[in-house]
Amino acid sequence: MSPSRPSSVPRIPLLLLSASCAFAAPEPAARDPWRDLATGNTVEAHAVFIARDSELSPRERGYGEAVALLNLQPRTDARIQRASGLLDAIIADPEDKLTVPARFLRARIDHIHRMPPNIPEALRGYDELFAAHAEHPLAQLGATLAAMARIFQAESDPLGEPLAAAEAILPRLTDRTVKAGMHVMLANACIRLGERDQRRALGHFEAAQALGIRSPKLRASVLASIGGLSEEFGQPERALAAYETFLAEFERDDRAHAIRERLAALKEGAR
Amino acid sequence: MNRGTITNMVGFALLAGCFLVALGRVVSRERSERSGDVVVRVAHWQLESGLRDAFDAVAKAYMEENPGVRVEQITVPERVYKSWLRTQLVGGTAPDIIEVLPGVETSLLDRFFSPLTEELDKPNPYNDGTELEGQPWRRTFSDGLASSYNEQLLDYYGIPISMFTVRVFYNKTLWREIFGDRPPPRTYEEFLAACEGALEFSRRTGRVLIPVSSSRYHGKYLTDRMFQSQTQKLLQRIDHARSLLPTANEIGASYMLGEWSLRDQAVRDGFQLVHEAGRYMQPGFNQLAREDGVFYFVQGRALMTSSGSWDASSLRDQAPFEVGAFPVPLPSKDHPRFGPNIVGPASEAGTVSGIMFAVTQTTPNREAALDFLRYFTSVRGNTLFMRESSWLPVVNGVTPGDNDEHVKPFMPIMEGAPPGFAPTMRDFGTETSRVLQDHFHRLVGPGGSVDNYIEAVIPALVPRMREDMRRKVQRGTWNLWRQDGSAMAYWHLHDVRAEEGAAKRWELIVEGQMLREAELLWMSRVLKEADAARAQ
Numbered sequence: 001m002s003p004s005r006p007s008s009v010p011r012i013p014l015l016l017l018s019a020s021c022a023f024a025a026p027e028p029a030a031r032d033p034w035r036d037l038a039t040g041n042t043v044e045a046h047a048v049f050i051a052r053d054s055e056l057s058p059r060e061r062g063y064g065e066a067v068a069l070l071n072l073q074p075r076t077d078a079r080i081q082r083a084s085g086l087l088d089a090i091i092a093d094p095e096d097k098l099t100v101p102a103r104f105l106r107a108r109i110d111h112i113h114r115m116p117p118n119i120p121e122a123l124r125g126y127d128e129l130f131a132a133h134a135e136h137p138l139a140q141l142g143a144t145l146a147a148m149a150r151i152f153q154a155e156s157d158p159l160g161e162p163l164a165a166a167e168a169i170l171p172r173l174t175d176r177t178v179k180a181g182m183h184v185m186l187a188n189a190c191i192r193l194g195e196r197d198q199r200r201a202l203g204h205f206e207a208a209q210a211l212g213i214r215s216p217k218l219r220a221s222v223l224a225s226i227g228g229l230s231e232e233f234g235q236p237e238r239a240l241a242a243y244e245t246f247l248a249e250f251e252r253d254d255r256a257h258a259i260r261e262r263l264a265a266l267k268e269g270a271r
Numbered sequence: 272m273n274r275g276t277i278t279n280m281v282g283f284a285l286l287a288g289c290f291l292v293a294l295g296r297v298v299s300r301e302r303s304e305r306s307g308d309v310v311v312r313v314a315h316w317q318l319e320s321g322l323r324d325a326f327d328a329v330a331k332a333y334m335e336e337n338p339g340v341r342v343e344q345i346t347v348p349e350r351v352y353k354s355w356l357r358t359q360l361v362g363g364t365a366p367d368i369i370e371v372l373p374g375v376e377t378s379l380l381d382r383f384f385s386p387l388t389e390e391l392d393k394p395n396p397y398n399d400g401t402e403l404e405g406q407p408w409r410r411t412f413s414d415g416l417a418s419s420y421n422e423q424l425l426d427y428y429g430i431p432i433s434m435f436t437v438r439v440f441y442n443k444t445l446w447r448e449i450f451g452d453r454p455p456p457r458t459y460e461e462f463l464a465a466c467e468g469a470l471e472f473s474r475r476t477g478r479v480l481i482p483v484s485s486s487r488y489h490g491k492y493l494t495d496r497m498f499q500s501q502t503q504k505l506l507q508r509i510d511h512a513r514s515l516l517p518t519a520n521e522i523g524a525s526y527m528l529g530e531w532s533l534r535d536q537a538v539r540d541g542f543q544l545v546h547e548a549g550r551y552m553q554p555g556f557n558q559l560a561r562e563d564g565v566f567y568f569v570q571g572r573a574l575m576t577s578s579g580s581w582d583a584s585s586l587r588d589q590a591p592f593e594v595g596a597f598p599v600p601l602p603s604k605d606h607p608r609f610g611p612n613i614v615g616p617a618s619e620a621g622t623v624s625g626i627m628f629a630v631t632q633t634t635p636n637r638e639a640a641l642d643f644l645r646y647f648t649s650v651r652g653n654t655l656f657m658r659e660s661s662w663l664p665v666v667n668g669v670t671p672g673d674n675d676e677h678v679k680p681f682m683p684i685m686e687g688a689p690p691g692f693a694p695t696m697r698d699f700g701t702e703t704s705r706v707l708q709d710h711f712h713r714l715v716g717p718g719g720s721v722d723n724y725i726e727a728v729i730p731a732l733v734p735r736m737r738e739d740m741r742r743k744v745q746r747g748t749w750n751l752w753r754q755d756g757s758a759m760a761y762w763h764l765h766d767v768r769a770e771e772g773a774a775k776r777w778e779l780i781v782e783g784q785m786l787r788e789a790e791l792l793w794m795s796r797v798l799k800e801a802d803a804a805r806a807q
Binding site: 187 | 378381382413414415417420422425510511512513514515516521614615618619620621622685686687688689690748751752753755756757759760761762763764766767768773776778779781782783785786788789790792793795796
């Protein structure tokens with residue numbers, strides 16, 4: 001390049017770049033931090049919660065920041081610790097709609113977000129929340145998560161006392177989603193742990209199915225299990241009902257033909 | 272000017288040229304958008320023969336019905352598609368509709384694509400006047416959109432346009448020359464006879480001929496199915512939930528806990544089938560690339576090859592002979608050795624849809640993009656696509672007619688029993704799959720045998736399975752972290768702001784999270800128990 005024209009050539013791309021700016025994207029609309037958090041846009045949500053000119057109440061800002069910090073990259077101990085502190089401050093204030101979510105999330109931090117987790121503290125948090133607000137869906141969810149941890153992390157005999165304690169909670173659960181989830185979890189525990197108790201699993205699968213399961217994949221498997229286990233335990237009419245429901249909904253499933261054959265055999269046997 | 276300066280100037284001129292072309296494209300795009308037409312851009316990586324033309328035909332038919340909307344197709348080669356996609360998404364310049372890669376990261380879907388659950392609950396208006404009129408869009412797909420549902424995000428993200436089955440392709444012209452009018456093999460026994468017949472023909476005529484052309488890519492499509500026939504009963508044995516379809520985690524965990532072994536007769540028989548079929552493939556096939564496997568076949572140097580229905584049109588176009596297809600031939604239940612392991616012929620009823628198109632969150636033409644996808648997956652849109660591409664239909668009621676002879680052999684087999692698990696256990700984890708594949712030459716190579724293979728694999732298998740399970744637990748925990756944020760946000764939108772639909776979203780997340788959390792706790796327990804068993 002000639003020394004007499006040191007900067008003439010770089011100007012061209014700069015000009016072109018400037019021209020291309022004419023096609024820049026329009027100004028983004030104001031962001032809703034809770035929508036952003038819900039859809040995984042944590043950075044944007046966090047920026048709104050910590051902005052000084054935020055129109056949100058200080059309490060909501062603190063709570064929102066705590067939720068955002070749990071996913072803000074890089075995840076650091078300091079951030080998790082700050083989230084705990086923000087939640088502790090909210091819990092210490094007079095109760096409002098944020099109190100139960102904050103208490104649930106505080107226990108949740110001890111349960112899975114803190115490294116290493118503090119399981120005894122998490123279980124204590126879930127238990128106390130359920131004792132104080134048993135009617136609240138988040139408290140019921142916490143009780144279910146605690147029961148789950150006690151069963152799957154039991155040193156011995158997971159289908160003994162831990163399972164019985166979990167089943168004792170079931171009548172107090174009023175949220176359908178949480179209760180159905182608890183039944184599925186207990187059924188899987190009965191199938192997979194210890195000496196296995198498939199008869200007990202069947203009861204939990206049926207209870208979950210009656211309450212309603214949203215995931216199609218899970219619903220298909222639960223229906224097939226109800227059919228298979230019912231047949232095994234000599235309850236053909238219950239197997240028949242489960243198989244018919246399965247086929248009505250999951251005709252395009254690798255199991256459909258086999259289930260159709262089983263259904264035909266059951267009907268034949270009923271004659 | 273010295274040489275270096277000239278080189279620099281040439282480089283700079285090229286750079287400037289590229290920049291000007293790019294700028295020109297942006298300007299022309301801007302102009303077309305300002306012309307008043309709604310332009311829907313669709314990006315995909317399906318460069319198979321005939322596919323782009325079929326896509327254009329559907330787009331043309333749609334545009335005729337919807338004046339004022341223009342559909343543009345952007346094809347990007349598969350090799351660069353992933354990086355191209357990420358650049359477009361992050362740069363905010365993504366097209367309106369994008370084909371998402373199988374196994375796309377959940378975080379990418381969540382951040383850049385629109386969930387479609389609510390749209391899928393509404394009827395597809397392009398199905399008015401058909402048997403599907405008034406049905407929710409989701410229920411008009413032959414698989415009920417099972418493959419589109421993201422179990423982690425608990426939402427539907429993609430609209431599929433086709434589905435795929437695996438078949439054995441054969442050189443029909445050569446087949447007639449060797450076997451006359453004999454029909455293609457229906458059982459494993461007939462398949463072996465055909466392979467022997469091809470070898471005998473080769474010896475007799477002096478023509479170099481491989482019974483089955485294969486490669487690292489193609490081999491599994493034949494051998495997986497054969498092996499799966501032998502693990503059907505084993506699968507029933509470990510199906511403690513009696514769901515008829517144990518999950519990949521349950522299969523892996525049961526191995527780690529000693530419920531079954533590679534030395535079990537059924538597993539040995541499965542590997543024996545692979546060993547026997549492998550003898551009819553070209554030596555060293557497991558080291559060959561996909562293209563090599565195709566070359567052998569289209570050059571007429573092999574009688575058969577195995578692949579998915581997605582390759583059918585390309586093979587037909589490349590081969591100077593007539594190409595036929597038949598289902599992978601499996602041993603019959605009467606087979607003295609392999610029959611006892613079989614429950615029944617494998618069902619393909621669970622064949623899930625593919626070629627999944629998702630709508631980007633940033634599209635300014637969301638409604639038009641969805642409308643085009645509705646048309647594409649209506650009875651008439653999908654029929655047109657099937658006819659033009661010869662790919663399988665994915666909409667209920669769309670079936671190949673008399674003139675669609677290229678489609679018929681690939682339609683899923685609806686009858687039969689659930690298939691067993693595959694020899695590579697890909698669904699369980701990559702480390703496990705790798706160790707099972709790394710020793711494959713001991714099974715199908717010169718001097719290979721089932722014993723050689725199994726004894727080489729066994730010492731390495733459980734450590735690799737543990738590695739896969741540990742990763743699953745780790746990744747699962749990361750997902751729980753992420754989902755916690757979403758769940759709490761939806762709870763807030765429901766409880767504090769009473770937003771419509773937020774409660775349902777919270778319920779969906781909670782249901783999935785409880786299931787996954789129990790799964791992670793169980794896997795952690797399996798790891799612990801497997802450790803304890805090992806220590807003993």
